[in-house]
Amino acid sequence: MSRTRTRPLWAHGCLCAWVALLVTAGPVLAQARPEQAKAAAAQAVYRGLFGDPVAPIGPARVGAEVNESEPNGSLSDADAVEVEDVAVGTIDPAGDQDFYWFTVGEGTTLEIDVAARRIGSPLDPVLRLWSPAGSMVAYNDDHYGLDSRIVYEVPRSGVYAVSVAGFGGEGGPGYHYRLNLGVVAPGPGDPTTIFATGFTGPWGLAAGPEGRLFVADLVRSRLQVVGSDGEVNTLAENVEGLFDIAIDGDGRLLATLLTGSVVEFDPETGAMETFINGLTRPTAFAVGLDGSLWVAESEGFTSFDRSGERIERLERSESEGETVISMAVSPAGALHYTTERQRVYRVDETEDHTVIESGGVLEGLAFDQDGYLYVADGMGRVDLYDPSYALAVPVVARSNLGGPSNLVFLRDSEGHMTSRLLVSNWGRGLEPPYRGGIVELDLEGVRAPGFLAGLDYLRISGAEAEAVMGAPFAHQLEAEAGVSGVSWQLEGGELPPGLTLIAGTGLVEGIPEEAGSWTFRIRAEADGRVGRARITVTVLEPVVTVASIANHLLGVVGALTVDHERYLDLRGNRNGRLDVGDYLLFRAGGASTVSLLEPIGREE
Amino acid sequence: MSWIKKGWSALILAGVIAGCSDEGSDPIIEPPVPGIVVISLSTTNVDDGAALISVTGPGLSAVQSASGSTEIEWRLASPNEIRAIVMGDLVTGPILTAQAADLRRLSEYRGTVEEVADRDGVLRAGLAGYAVTVVSQSAPGSGG
Numbered sequence: 001m002s003r004t005r006t007r008p009l010w011a012h013g014c015l016c017a018w019v020a021l022l023v024t025a026g027p028v029l030a031q032a033r034p035e036q037a038k039a040a041a042a043q044a045v046y047r048g049l050f051g052d053p054v055a056p057i058g059p060a061r062v063g064a065e066v067n068e069s070e071p072n073g074s075l076s077d078a079d080a081v082e083v084e085d086v087a088v089g090t091i092d093p094a095g096d097q098d099f100y101w102f103t104v105g106e107g108t109t110l111e112i113d114v115a116a117r118r119i120g121s122p123l124d125p126v127l128r129l130w131s132p133a134g135s136m137v138a139y140n141d142d143h144y145g146l147d148s149r150i151v152y153e154v155p156r157s158g159v160y161a162v163s164v165a166g167f168g169g170e171g172g173p174g175y176h177y178r179l180n181l182g183v184v185a186p187g188p189g190d191p192t193t194i195f196a197t198g199f200t201g202p203w204g205l206a207a208g209p210e211g212r213l214f215v216a217d218l219v220r221s222r223l224q225v226v227g228s229d230g231e232v233n234t235l236a237e238n239v240e241g242l243f244d245i246a247i248d249g250d251g252r253l254l255a256t257l258l259t260g261s262v263v264e265f266d267p268e269t270g271a272m273e274t275f276i277n278g279l280t281r282p283t284a285f286a287v288g289l290d291g292s293l294w295v296a297e298s299e300g301f302t303s304f305d306r307s308g309e310r311i312e313r314l315e316r317s318e319s320e321g322e323t324v325i326s327m328a329v330s331p332a333g334a335l336h337y338t339t340e341r342q343r344v345y346r347v348d349e350t351e352d353h354t355v356i357e358s359g360g361v362l363e364g365l366a367f368d369q370d371g372y373l374y375v376a377d378g379m380g381r382v383d384l385y386d387p388s389y390a391l392a393v394p395v396v397a398r399s400n401l402g403g404p405s406n407l408v409f410l411r412d413s414e415g416h417m418t419s420r421l422l423v424s425n426w427g428r429g430l431e432p433p434y435r436g437g438i439v440e441l442d443l444e445g446v447r448a449p450g451f452l453a454g455l456d457y458l459r460i461s462g463a464e465a466e467a468v469m470g471a472p473f474a475h476q477l478e479a480e481a482g483v484s485g486v487s488w489q490l491e492g493g494e495l496p497p498g499l500t501l502i503a504g505t506g507l508v509e510g511i512p513e514e515a516g517s518w519t520f521r522i523r524a525e526a527d528g529r530v531g532r533a534r535i536t537v538t539v540l541e542p543v544v545t546v547a548s549i550a551n552h553l554l555g556v557v558g559a560l561t562v563d564h565e566r567y568l569d570l571r572g573n574r575n576g577r578l579d580v581g582d583y584l585l586f587r588a589g590g591a592s593t594v595s596l597l598e599p600i601g602r603e604e
Numbered sequence: 605m606s607w608i609k610k611g612w613s614a615l616i617l618a619g620v621i622a623g624c625s626d627e628g629s630d631p632i633i634e635p636p637v638p639g640i641v642v643i644s645l646s647t648t649n650v651d652d653g654a655a656l657i658s659v660t661g662p663g664l665s666a667v668q669s670a671s672g673s674t675e676i677e678w679r680l681a682s683p684n685e686i687r688a689i690v691m692g693d694l695v696t697g698p699i700l701t702a703q704a705a706d707l708r709r710l711s712e713y714r715g716t717v718e719e720v721a722d723r724d725g726v727l728r729a730g731l732a733g734y735a736v737t738v739v740s741q742s743a744p745g746s747g748g
């Protein structure tokens with residue numbers, strides 16, 4: 001008995017289909033039934049975007065190849081194998097099951113992978129894992145397309161068994177399979193830890209100044225930001241066609257929209273403006289060494305200068321027809337990219353070449369400062385290649401990872417690149433918080449800080465300050481050391497009332513007239529470099545007692561400072577001096593009666 | 605000295621002698637008469653919310669509100685001056701009472717309106733129409 005599975009159009013990885021899906025169906029699915037739809041939409045968008053994943057046929061094999069020996073259709077007559085062996089067998093006739101037993105130690109993480117469709121077999125295999133007590137402890141159907149995979153951490157040592165069967169009892173001559181009993185060895189970047197979670201389809205990642213991380217959630221069509229404290233906030237929602245994001249050499253937060261444009265977001269308010277339009281289904285993009293912006297369109301790459309003017313166009317040949325999903329520029333200035341295939345491509349002058357070929361779908365790319373390339377594959381693994389594209393570390397990390405996965409190096413609070421390498425998890429085979437999460441590799445597994453392509457934007461310090469309402473305030477913004485002749489301007493948001501920015505000095509000064517917290521964006525420019533920073537000034541109210549105000553009005557010299565007088569007038573009737581009207585308003589504002597500075601009479 | 609000058613001198617001397625010889629007794633010093641004074645506000649507005657006033661006069665102390673609907677803060681700026689903040693729905697009429705050292709010198713007690721704000725806290729730009737009067741509590745119409 002055989003079964004035919006009808007794959008929807010978007011499951012074929014067709015560019016037109018997934019673009020259409022992302023632009024229309026994704027957000028609709030996500031809104032219909034929030035939780036269920038989230039997973040379904042993520043999977044749908046995933047398949048639409050990346051196609052059915054194609055994996056290597058099992059991890060690298062170090063054990064023996066064992067042929068099944070019928071009868072082996074039950075636990076009691078299972079064939080003996082050892083972990084890291086490969087068992088080769090056939091599900092024949094229909095209804096057949098093949099069992100294998102093996103001994104494994106506590107704490108071992110098994111990766112059991114059955115390949116059938118990937119080796120040309122008609123079998124749709126189902127995997128089951130059995131405990132020493134004979135109970136089923138893990139099950140999977142369809143991980144690599146119709147092929148199945150189980151990852152299981154063994155809780156206690158003993159004799160376990162794994163069985164292979166055909167979906168729905170299918171089988172027959174030619175229903176071959178290869179069963180790989182792999183062991184997951186941790187990489188130097190394991191274990192990974194959660195950096196942030198709660199996303200649905202996190203893809204585009206951009207490390208912002210002040211240690212913030214911007215995340216483009218493709219399924220939810222929204223732009224989110226993770227603060228240095230791990231708190232996730234939504235900057236913009238219903239961003240139609242949102243795909244990739246980046247911070248360019250001028251500190252702008254840019255995003256590609258599949259609908260045909262690159263837009264700039266205000267990183268504080270989420271307000272969106274068009275930066276480049278007239279593009280053909282732009283997907284990934286990257287900043288070049290000279291600060292230019294390379295945008296992947298459906299058939300090639302187009303570069304733009306820092307003002308968004310078109311520079312040149314390169315057609316793709318090696319990856320013609322494939323969709324570019326991730327791009328990165330090496331320290332040597334070469335543009336690298338991945339598609340929904342198993343390769344990393346490099347663009348040399350006018351042609352592209354395959355430089356890395358792997359068994360798994362290769363997705364996210366990130367160069368470190370020495371030109372080593374971290375590559376995330378869709379199967380939940382991060383590998384490291386040296387500058388000559390030789391595999392330097394086969395598995396840097398594999399824990400808590402599930403594709404599609406993108407990569408990004410974080411910046412620190414001053415904007416410097418760090419060795420903190422993050423991986424986004426769309427979440428194949430994972431559960432929350434890892435599914436829809438972003439994990440951080442163990443620092444021990446990351447060899448150097450990330451490479452910052454493009455012009456490094458001017459770093460600005462002085463991001464936070466406190467002022468007191470009514471008191472003279474001065475806060476000096478500083479560009480990085482060695483940079484002079486900086487011009488400053490307010491680019492977004494508002495300064496606290498009463499304060500001004502001195503364009504020639506970067507001094508924020510004045511007398512704050514309202515209490516509260518104000519966040520605004522500053523743009524600084526010097527020698528062709530531009531920096532942007534988010535500045536927060538918190539204006540506090542001074543502590544003033546009812547008694548001191550009364551005493552002042554009643555003639556006690558020194559009961560209040562000049563700053564306090566100004567503050568009280570600002571929160572009162574604002575006529576330029578402290579008077580009985582301000583006192584009335586202060587009392588009306590809920591100020592309590594306290595002991596008086598001077599012995600005065602009082603009656604209520 | 606002419607005879608005219610001599611005549612004036614004699615007259616002055618006679619007058620001095622007559623003045624000092626008033627039956628030959630010591631001068632009488634009247635004791636002060638302490639009491640309560642009532643301090644009243646006059647206003648032409650109907651939405652006054654607070655006023656700062658000062659009252660000067662001999663020996664003022666023990667200020668109290670003259671109305672249950674107002675609240676006061678007061679201070680002795682000197683032995684002869686009180687300053688007070690009066691808050692509430694102010695209308696024409698008594699606002700404060702105070703202990704006065706000598707009611708015989710009632711005419712020396714004077715009040716001044718220094719600031720007035722409406723009930724929204726807006727300071728009155730001018731004080732025309734405002735006045736503070738001080739009367740003895742026993743006086744007719746003092747309200748005391």
